[in-house]
Amino acid sequence: MLDSIPLIVAILSFGTVTAIAFVAGQQVWMQSRIQRRLAVPTDGSDVRAPKALNAFITRYFDERRFGVDDTLRGKLRRELIKAGYFSNDAINYYIFSRLAAVLALPLLTYLLIEAFVPATRLGTPLKLGAITIVMLLGVLGPDAYLARRRRKLIQHYRQSFPDMLDLLVVCVDSGLSLEAALDRITREIVKQNRALGSNLMMLGAEIRAGRSTVEALGSLADRLGLDEARSFALVLRQSVELGSDIGDALRVFSDDMREKRLLRAEEQANKLPVKMVFPMACLIFPVIMGMIMLPLALRVMAVLPR
Numbered sequence: 001m002l003d004s005i006p007l008i009v010a011i012l013s014f015g016t017v018t019a020i021a022f023v024a025g026q027q028v029w030m031q032s033r034i035q036r037r038l039a040v041p042t043d044g045s046d047v048r049a050p051k052a053l054n055a056f057i058t059r060y061f062d063e064r065r066f067g068v069d070d071t072l073r074g075k076l077r078r079e080l081i082k083a084g085y086f087s088n089d090a091i092n093y094y095i096f097s098r099l100a101a102v103l104a105l106p107l108l109t110y111l112l113i114e115a116f117v118p119a120t121r122l123g124t125p126l127k128l129g130a131i132t133i134v135m136l137l138g139v140l141g142p143d144a145y146l147a148r149r150r151r152k153l154i155q156h157y158r159q160s161f162p163d164m165l166d167l168l169v170v171c172v173d174s175g176l177s178l179e180a181a182l183d184r185i186t187r188e189i190v191k192q193n194r195a196l197g198s199n200l201m202m203l204g205a206e207i208r209a210g211r212s213t214v215e216a217l218g219s220l221a222d223r224l225g226l227d228e229a230r231s232f233a234l235v236l237r238q239s240v241e242l243g244s245d246i247g248d249a250l251r252v253f254s255d256d257m258r259e260k261r262l263l264r265a266e267e268q269a270n271k272l273p274v275k276m277v278f279p280m281a282c283l284i285f286p287v288i289m290g291m292i293m294l295p296l297a298l299r300v301m302a303v304l305p306r
Helices: 001-038 054-061 070-082 089-114 124-173 177-192 194-208 213-224 227-242 248-304
Strands: none
Touching: 070 089, 070 124, 070 213, 089 124, 124 177, 124 194, 124 227, 124 248, 177 194, 194 213, 213 227, 227 248
């Protein structure tokens, strides 16, 4: 068994590098495809992935094969869009990743236990317990990853949202309509926040497809998952329905968003002293006490009789 350890390590390393390269390549390809499809109106040409693995996953890991009906499919689709995955095959990849995690992680754990832990030190119940825990991690891991990705995206959206409103106010005050202003600021927002820019591209695509601006803004707020975006959509709906000046409404709302961002920054700054107590007490103070007490201890040891 010891002779096969280098081979197992090499296989696991190659599989890990291959998986990372595949995920990174799919992410880059998906973002480039979204920008090609949404940045300008399409001319009827269909851009498809030449990847054989993409066709394999779509064919053999279709969501309908695993009991995913239309209701659950719509829910999964919304959750994946909120996490930043806009591809049509995102659900198939999600199901494939869950199945791969549930099957591959326990197998990997078993191989590592057999390779590096002697059989005399770890009994069968402990092996089964370790494999069961890893299997639970494989089941809950994809959902935890999506939740973490949504939280990070919401933080990025919240930081960039006031800047988007400022640009929108400038465009509206210069005489552009709301639809033209949204289309104009999309190119600038993509440079600052790619995820928010992709959502704005989808907003422009929905408007060009015939959906009303108010409904498209409501869909944008649902995708972003921000309270600020829902308030923004509500303010624009009221301005359109009541016939008030959109520029004045956007200016007041933009000032409010900037004040909220400043308050959030002050809140995070006020939390820093509390967060620094634990590392200072556990890491810095013992070093300082050691530097102060060590010379005294050496002098006392030199004075005391041996």
